[in-house]
Amino acid sequence: MASPDVHPHHVSLCVLLRAYLEPRTLTAYINGEAYQQLGEFLLQEIKATDTVVHPTLDQLLQKLQTWLNDDEALQNVEAIVVDQLGMLNCPDDLLSFFGELGDMLNSNTSIAHPDRVFADHNSAMGVFIRRCCQAFASLAFEATCLLYTDIRAYLEEAQLVAEGGLPSTSRGTLREGGPPSTSRGTLRGRPALDAFLNDKLAQTERQAGRTPSAASDPALDVLEELAPDLAKTFLVKHAGALQQDDYLAAIDSLHKYFDYSAGGPGAEGAGGSTEAERGRFQSALLSLGSTHAHFGHVQEALLALNETVRIAQQHNDDASLAHALAALCRILASTSAAAAVPLAEPTKLHASAAHHVQLLRLLRRCLKRAQELQLPHLVAFARLALAQFGVQHHVEANARQLLGEEPGTSQGSRSAALEVEEAVRDTAHLHQAAVMAAAVPLPPATAGAPNAPPLAGSVGRGSAADLFSTTASVFGPSSAGSQPASATAVEQLAGQGHLLRSVAWQLCGSRQLADASALTHLACYGESASAEDRCLAYAQLATSAAAKHGYKVAEAVLKIADREFLHSQSKPLMAARLRIAQQRALNRRDVQQATHLASQLAALAPPVDDTEQELRLEAEEAAVQTLLAAGRLQEAASAACQVFATCVDAGMQVAAVRLLLLLARIHQAAAAPVSALPYVLNCLLHASHLQLDMLAAEAAAVLADVWLALGRCHAGHAVQQLQSLLPLVLGHGELSLQAKVQLALAESLLAQASLEDIKADPSRVLEPLQAAATAFEEIEDWASAAEAQHLLALVLDLTGQTLQRNATAAAFHRLTMLAQHAS
Template sequence: MAVCHLVQVFAPPAQQQHQAPPFPFDSVAHHNRLGLFLFALTRSCEDFLEPPLEELLRQLKAVDDLVNGWLCEQLTTTLAGLNSPDDLFNFFDKLRGVLTSPDGGSVEDEFLDPNSQLGVFLRCCILAFNSMTFEGVCHLLANLVAYCNSAEASYDLAEDEDFNGEIEMGDPMDADIGVRSGVFDRYTQGYATESHMGESSSSLVHAPISLHNFDEADIFKAEDNPTCLRSRWQLEAFLNQQADVLEKDPSSVPLNSFNNTMAQLQTLAPELHRVQFLQYLNALCHDDYVASLDHLHRYFDYSAGMQGLFSRSSSPHQDNIVGKYESALLCLGNLHCYFGHPKKALEAFTEAVRVSQMNNDDSCLAYILGAISNLLSKIGISSTVGLIGSRYSLGNNIGLGTPLSIQQQLLVLLKRSLKRADMLKLTSLLSFDHISLAKFDLKHVQRPLVSFGPNGSTKLRTCPADVCKNLRLSSHVLSDFGADGLSISSDNGSFSTSWLKNLSDASSSWCSSSTKPRKFITNDFDNFHFHAQPSPIPTSVLQLAGSAYLMRATAWEHYGSAPMVRMNTLVYATCFADAASSSELSLAYVKLIEQLAVFKGYSAAFCALKLAEEKFPSSTNSQIHLLKMQLLHERALHRGHLRIAQQIGDEFGVLSSSVSGVDIELKTEASLRRARTLLAAKQFSQAAAVANSLFTTCYKYNMQVENASVLLLLAEIHRKSDNAVLGLTYALASQSFCKSFNLDLLEASATLTLAELWLALGSNHAKRALSLVYQSLPMILGHGGLELRARSQIVLAKCHLTDPEFSVSEDPCAVLDPLNQAAEDLQVLEYHEMAAEVYYLKAMTYNHLGKEYEREEAAARFKEHVTALENPRDEEDSLVY
């Protein structure tokens, strides 16, 4: 009723419209401001209960400041004047004039459109009041008194010192709020009714089910509801908003309190089955398998096919029932995928494909194919054929009897899903498929699907152009999201909710500007609009667009361009942080901190890590926690604190799941850290054994990009164990992998290792080694980090010193300049082993030059680093940052 009164002020009956804007608005902007406020009130989804009168008056005051709070005073006066059922009847009878055209009127815009958002709201209220019994009207009066009394003690409209200089507007209906308290008390004593915060008159009325085909026909709940709920549409939007919170930052949502809130809502609205789905998501975010499975079954059991996920037809009831079972299977598959049950997930997805094909549900089928593609790309599956393991095969062969590998099946599924999404105009799924294809093209070489024919011209290497093309096409979701049937209802209430939340900030701005002369305020509506402008683009669309930038950063990491990594990551963290989930945003922070560690050293990285830990609460499996362990392990190795490094490496193994095929990347990281720790401890045979086992695992799960790093590690192990001949084969194999996958920076590192191996074979190969160093220097000096640059400078100096044709006395700068630069970089990294090698080479060079003072100084520094390696002190400091 309070909103109905404000709508009547905003759009007075047509016969009273003698001026534009209508009284009491002093400008069109002021008039439009109230209209925006009313629209936001009927679309807001901040809570599932209607706001109390106190909150409504506070928000209205921000809109009403230009007329000294006339609207607030008029609202309280009108509500206080409703003292009898006849007053209520006259109140709703006047509302009809807002929606009815005057006799003989020909201008359509002289009255409120009955089919508009505010028009439908008024019609629902009028119809609900007309459907009430006399007892219901009396109950409405009692609740109206309680509604007004809830704001009586805390709201004082007479005190307003910010607008003493404004023009005062008189109103014949002005009355002292205190005088009306007796009226309130009389009705409060006359009706023993229980009041709640957030309660309003709409809790007393009930609208019929069918009203102009309006989905929010049940906008008001039954009379027996103890608390006033918002409209059905706003309740759905509230649940969607809570789902967004669970996705963005699940750690900020306590499990029990959230369940209590959902239980309260379910008690008030038992027909709202999506509450069960929210409880399923909450249990999922808190890793409660039993509860999440239970709530998922409850949701699909109780909803009885009335809330399908992928309906497209104009007859929603039938399509929703048809789309129910496959939607349930899709969610069940995603549940098993989340908890690391790939076989069960594939069984659910396979059955969902069968049912979708049987029911011709193309939309759901497209999403299932995308989910299977996501499963295959994230979960390691070692078998090479017969992946699905069902008679309803998704593409184990291509009609020629040729079995497909896991990668070929993944590619077929991605392209099939992409084709269906394009045909059905599923823009969000289309963007997701493009990102998935870019990820596939980044890590897999596309081989021909047939095993015969002319394949001689086939280039077995990845194509960066295809990756960039797919990422560019995925960004089109920002401009094309309106064409997606699932994104048409993009106005999910978040815009109106943000608009109302920003009213307080806008109000403080107007207060500060109200002391200025009115002639200096060119457009006060622009000022208001600036302070209350949330993003109109749906969160899901922003997340997809942001994922494209995050994927670009990952691609440039593979290709070796550090500036492009930083640029795309900063774009994501700056432009998409508000819509990003906590996992993706933490991943962006991880990439930036990794760049700091590589290029600025551990001090800068750990300072940034502290800020990231404050922003993202740490947990055992979070990205931030894993980054901290990686940095601590690297620093412990550089300092020579091998016991601490081994302890941290063991923690990596504990974090990964014991299930085969799950957490493959984490298990790979743990094995890689263990091998490097054994290498630093000079246990070469054990390090080689771990690396060989890791290579087998990567090959088993087709992790070819990781294989390049493992091969390079094996070459390093054999180089340090004085087995350079065997190390050459691993270095060449790693270099071949890098060329196939366009890993330019890693290829430069492999080339540098190859040069070191040639140097280890004797001085006769110094020229070849120097040529390889010069070949890799442009990439290393342009994009390499401190360690790689220092290493390249050391190898360059060793090439000159090993070459029998090179004379140190003739060109000492060719040796000393690279060594000095390497010493500066290694000092930042605290890398004792490599720094000792630098000062050893410097001492040898100064000895050839006859500079005894410089030689002794370099020898002293060499001794310091060797002592630090052989007798490490304060090892526990490596765990402090």
């Protein structure tokens, strides 16, 4: 059989290249524009990796037709290809052809042939010519004769198609003992197929949601039929099924991948067959567990991980144990205490607290083992997971001994944002060290040579990057052959660290730093990041834009995400879109639309298992806000209490604090400020303790409203409270919070000041009212904007500013009509 490196399609391209490199001869048949188009076509063809089969001559000429706009030039080029292929009457002609083709790379003959353009050795055309000449020179005589036979059949088939003797849908040759063939040409060689599958896999991971259905790729179906031993085909199908949430297809492709990978190309010999089979089986179990976890099948995932741990313990496979431990940590972090079975439940602790203590212990153990085994991707994962744990949860003080923590090593009052900053910094340093070590791998250690320097045993607050201060200590013996993949994983985790930092800064109240972190992820890690991470970054930017700049800016951000991810099914992006639309409906007092959007948001979370707790709690909180806007205060209070209990049981402290503030607003709406006071004080206390600055500012604003609702005698307390909030709120707060604080401040000043004080200095009241009206109108809360305009008109009338009063009254009428039409 002919070598897969030399095919009649390559010979056709070489004919076109030879004609292209003789411009004086070729320009007699085509013009300058067609000559440039031919060069662009050749560059695309010699670099093409998007097909799995070699095109027939008829298909090649059809593709050429799409590039050349001049029909006469097209006919001349087609004639050159057909005539040159027809002049190959024997294998000796092939030898002469490739000899002349190789001479075009020799620049020393440029004086003897001034009418030629010689290709540079390192150019795309030059490299292609060198590869073809080298591949032909390595052919045996029998293979050369077979290549000549393939060229004759290749040419005859195109002539039959041109004469109408062969249907255009029946292209391709099938010869007994020949290469695999399809109706679209002959299957490419193994290196080209590997490159195609690698590109396809990377494209699948980076461009999720571009296909509206889980229909299989025709090219992959061709490979599955003609080259079933190419196991990576099923890996690509598995990745596509995961993107489309097709459970049956994902499991089937995963089973086929590991079935066909046994004994495939690159498999070890008989001496290492047992070890290779065991490694393949452990990889299959880890992949199966990860697949089950992706679909929320917690118990099945734990069973697969338990089997992996059992096999690894039997054979003292520390690296496999470390990966299984990391997978277990990922599952426990995404589930509740009811969904996961604790391995060793600590005593004297609540079930949820025991779940969190167990997760924290496993994460620290995973970090320590990854450092000892020199697995940088697991070190980065555990480091970021510990920082994320600090953002989401707070371990009780009486659990320190169970965590193996001495009293002096407690985190104390360190903020979660600071922990995240340290983790992101360490991961960035580790990424740089891993890339350098993977680019220049060290030679294997000789017998008797000392081992790598021991890693530090501390897994507390020490920098993970310090543990890999030299390239010799980055990768351990268990990472042999997987350094590039590990470095790529560390790069992806480094990008995820910026997303985590964005969340941490948003909780602290600095949306500018949060936006900067999300933009850093998109700008610096966009090529290596997964589609889900990029969707999460866009979701964070859209949410921040809606809060700081209004819904039109948020829509512009979402349109950018839609252009990049057509038909996207990303839950973070869909949740952000629904949450923004639901908040917009609440501002417009459109309760029916808000209820519908809250139901859609609740439908995103899995209805059965206890995974994706944050999305579920966000949907339940949105439903409570809708009940509050509808005036169903009793139902809103009951639902808020249930969600608060769920947050406490799940250990979601930040969500629990938000629910306390929501309960205070419900009691405030029910004209019960005394009942709202304990909730808002409790919220303020916990927000200050957890260093949630912006949430504490919102609680302080509600507390000022409560002071004002208790009577005019408390207006001074409210003014003092609100004035202390203005620098933080105006610098970092949302538009809605700015508007509420300004309106509350104006109302407090009106309640505190006398008529003479207002007339003497009306700007003290007019400025916050005007700012509140503007901010409310930007977020489309026209009812509240109308209320601010109403107060503004009253103050202007009181101070005798008639023209400004009339303009404000007209604005009040306009906003009132908008509010009526919107609701």
